[in-house]
Amino acid sequence: MKLLADLDMSGLEQLVASMDQPKYRAKQLMRHITAYDGYDGITDLPKTFVKQLSESYVMRALTEKTRVEAADGAVRYLFETQGGDLIESVFLPHGYGNSVCVSCQVGCAMGCVFCASGHYGLKRDLSAGEILSQVLYIARDKKDVGGVKKIVMMGSGEPLANYAETVRFIKLVTSSDGFDIGMRSLSVSTCGLPDKIDRLAADGFSGTLSLSLHAATDEKRKSIMRVANSYSVTELVAALKRFFEATGRRVVIEYILIGGFNDKGEDVAALKTLLKGLCCHINLIPLNPTDHCELRPCSRKHAYEFCSRLEKAGLSATVRRSMGSDVAGACGQLKNRTVERRRLDEDGKNY
Numbered sequence: 001m002k003l004l005a006d007l008d009m010s011g012l013e014q015l016v017a018s019m020d021q022p023k024y025r026a027k028q029l030m031r032h033i034t035a036y037d038g039y040d041g042i043t044d045l046p047k048t049f050v051k052q053l054s055e056s057y058v059m060r061a062l063t064e065k066t067r068v069e070a071a072d073g074a075v076r077y078l079f080e081t082q083g084g085d086l087i088e089s090v091f092l093p094h095g096y097g098n099s100v101c102v103s104c105q106v107g108c109a110m111g112c113v114f115c116a117s118g119h120y121g122l123k124r125d126l127s128a129g130e131i132l133s134q135v136l137y138i139a140r141d142k143k144d145v146g147g148v149k150k151i152v153m154m155g156s157g158e159p160l161a162n163y164a165e166t167v168r169f170i171k172l173v174t175s176s177d178g179f180d181i182g183m184r185s186l187s188v189s190t191c192g193l194p195d196k197i198d199r200l201a202a203d204g205f206s207g208t209l210s211l212s213l214h215a216a217t218d219e220k221r222k223s224i225m226r227v228a229n230s231y232s233v234t235e236l237v238a239a240l241k242r243f244f245e246a247t248g249r250r251v252v253i254e255y256i257l258i259g260g261f262n263d264k265g266e267d268v269a270a271l272k273t274l275l276k277g278l279c280c281h282i283n284l285i286p287l288n289p290t291d292h293c294e295l296r297p298c299s300r301k302h303a304y305e306f307c308s309r310l311e312k313a314g315l316s317a318t319v320r321r322s323m324g325s326d327v328a329g330a331c332g333q334l335k336n337r338t339v340e341r342r343r344l345d346e347d348g349k350n351y
Helices: 009-018 025-034 047-054 128-141 159-174 194-202 218-224 233-247 265-274 300-312 333-349
Strands: 062-069 075-081 086-092 099-101 105-107 122-125 150-153 186-190 208-212 251-257 280-286 317-319
Touching: 009 025, 062 128, 075 128, 086 128, 099 128, 122 159, 128 159, 150 159, 159 186, 159 194, 186 194, 194 233, 208 233, 233 251, 233 265, 251 300, 265 300, 280 300, 300 317
Parallel strands: 099 150, 150 186, 186 208, 208 251, 251 280, 280 317
Antiparallel strands: 062 075, 075 086, 086 099, 105 122
16 A cells, blocks of 8 residues: 655645545645544544545554663664564654654665674665654654654665655655755765765755765775775765765764774874865764674774864864663664564474
8 A cells, every 4th residue: 555654745635636625635634644643543534535545545654563762861663664674763862952863774785894784685765755754753752852853864774775765755854844844954874875975965955964984995994884895985075075065064974983993093194184175074983883793892982082183183073972872772783683583483483
């Protein structure tokens, strides 16, 4: 069945017209979609119309399978899609406005060695409505603590590898008819696809673009990120400079600190050389250990020392506040552990 959340206002207007309903029904439907209501919660529409809709369209794309809450207030949600796939989203409470981190794919094909999301590879892309539904569900769930004010596309999957649906999601979530969040409150994170970065700027995205760099040389980056075999770091930085020229928006360099690997003086020097002339801020992230990776983070003390070195080299940098690490905080961990428990249970049934 099709998903109502995949439709924008124009699509809803066409839908209600095809069912011989007045045009204003589209706005009523959009309010219910944005509130993440179910069909049983709709009382302002004709029952016959609601029944007709329910026969062809799914109102709620996701079912919550479980959640884990961290001591710092972060909440990791494990959702099941209509097709039975598992995806994760995270609610992150902040004094300046709560944020939600959403997934854009079931799994990931990028193969970064430190990331749990791609452990089982890529199964499929999520639709724009499935991405949006993560935001809508959590906004409804957390409306008593301020809802959702910022959205980060930094969960499982590569947004720019699911380009069409990512752009459709951005249009849906920023629509004045729907969730109506400001473009400046959106952040898209990519491991680095230069042609898609250019398209993103051309298609009107003016939120925050974050590049998962994690190493300032091709040699080091290739050892931890498969995408580095296709694009050099100089190609990526050139694309980021074009993005800044087109949008005027400073970009963010995400840099996971891996103990003894990319946290030395030589790495400071390499970053300074690589990022020269780019308007950017470096977000340092001590590695969040995952179940299938032997890499380990440096200490928080060393992270701050590395940050200080970058600042002395003339680069803007901060160490990111770590949230949710006590609840399988890295992308994909909760899903992977759930999948592995299922497999153990199924294996046990065979004996």
